[in-house]
Amino acid sequence: MSGELAIQAGLFSALSTTPALVAAGVQVHDSAPQRADGGSLAAFPYVEVGAVVITMGDTFERTGFAFLARIHTRSRSPGMKECKVIQGAIYDRLHRGGLSLTGYRLIDLQRQMSDVTRVQDGSFHGVCEYRGLIEKT
Amino acid sequence: MAKAPGRLAVLAKNATPIAGITSVNIKLDATPMDVTDFLSLGVQTLLPQQAKTSLTIECEGFVDSPVLRDIMLNATGSKTLTDLTFKFADALTAADTVSGTFFLSSYEENNPLEEASDFKATFMSASAWTVG
Numbered sequence: 001m002s003g004e005l006a007i008q009a010g011l012f013s014a015l016s017t018t019p020a021l022v023a024a025g026v027q028v029h030d031s032a033p034q035r036a037d038g039g040s041l042a043a044f045p046y047v048e049v050g051a052v053v054i055t056m057g058d059t060f061e062r063t064g065f066a067f068l069a070r071i072h073t074r075s076r077s078p079g080m081k082e083c084k085v086i087q088g089a090i091y092d093r094l095h096r097g098g099l100s101l102t103g104y105r106l107i108d109l110q111r112q113m114s115d116v117t118r119v120q121d122g123s124f125h126g127v128c129e130y131r132g133l134i135e136k137t
Numbered sequence: 138m139a140k141a142p143g144r145l146a147v148l149a150k151n152a153t154p155i156a157g158i159t160s161v162n163i164k165l166d167a168t169p170m171d172v173t174d175f176l177s178l179g180v181q182t183l184l185p186q187q188a189k190t191s192l193t194i195e196c197e198g199f200v201d202s203p204v205l206r207d208i209m210l211n212a213t214g215s216k217t218l219t220d221l222t223f224k225f226a227d228a229l230t231a232a233d234t235v236s237g238t239f240f241l242s243s244y245e246e247n248n249p250l251e252e253a254s255d256f257k258a259t260f261m262s263a264s265a266w267t268v269g
Contacts, residue, residue, distance in 0.1 A: 058144070058159075059156070059157050059158055059159050059198050059199055059201070060144050060146070060147070060154065060158045060159065060161075060198070061154050061156065061158070062156075062157075062201075107253050108251075108252075108253060110251060131251065133252070133253055
């Protein structure tokens with residue numbers, strides 16, 4: 001399995017089973033399904049985990065990656081609170097937490113930033129960036 | 138001689154590559170015998186024989202094994218390693234491998250908040266080394 005896919009699968013699995021997110025009915029997507037007009041077909045609120053940027057993290061005898069996973073949160077609640085509660089639950093699960101990765105071992109995972117902005121249609125869009133290091137097992 | 142990627146160099150202890158290395162360099166020094174005197178009229182004069190030659194190997198990378206740290210933490214223990222081998226990245230012939238007795242003269246670990254722990258180590262030749 002490629003590094004980027006292993007990371008995405010690990011994030012998807014971790015967030016799909018996070019009790020606070022499950023209890024709040026938050027769906028986790030690779031990339032949320034869209035309508036023909038570009039609107040979302042996914043039920044709100046939801047989270048997208050597909051955006052992963054990786055760079056080389058090799059040593060002489062082993063291959064690995066540093067990665068930046070950008071996790072998007074979408075909410076249609078009247079204020080930013082729902083988005084921030086979801087981001088907090090994601091933080092509690094991922095920041096300095098573990099991931100089950102096929103073919104790789106997680107060395108470290110930490111949140112770098114978190115932000116929420118209002119979208120033109122009135123919904124809220126949260127972005128959190130998590131930086132991690134993995135090596136091939 | 139063909140160019141070679143640096144990652145093909147191998148620094149091994151007891152035939153096992155030191156884990157986590159991201160860079161290794163080897164430095165050879167020769168100290169001359171300086172016999173410059175008044176008759177040299179201000180021009181440095183060196184004998185053809187060398188006073189001293191030495192070989193230094195420095196490596197750095199991510200901490201993946203406590204072997205070097207343990208050697209250094211043993212304050213009264215020997216820092217001499219008799220089983221160190223360095224193979225050049227372009228090892229095309231047997232002459233591209235250096236082995237011998239080395240003194241672990243420095244070891245440093247760095248623990249940054251957002252990165253993996255890393256290390257640097259320096260080995261100095263402790264006697265004549267073997268090539269090949």
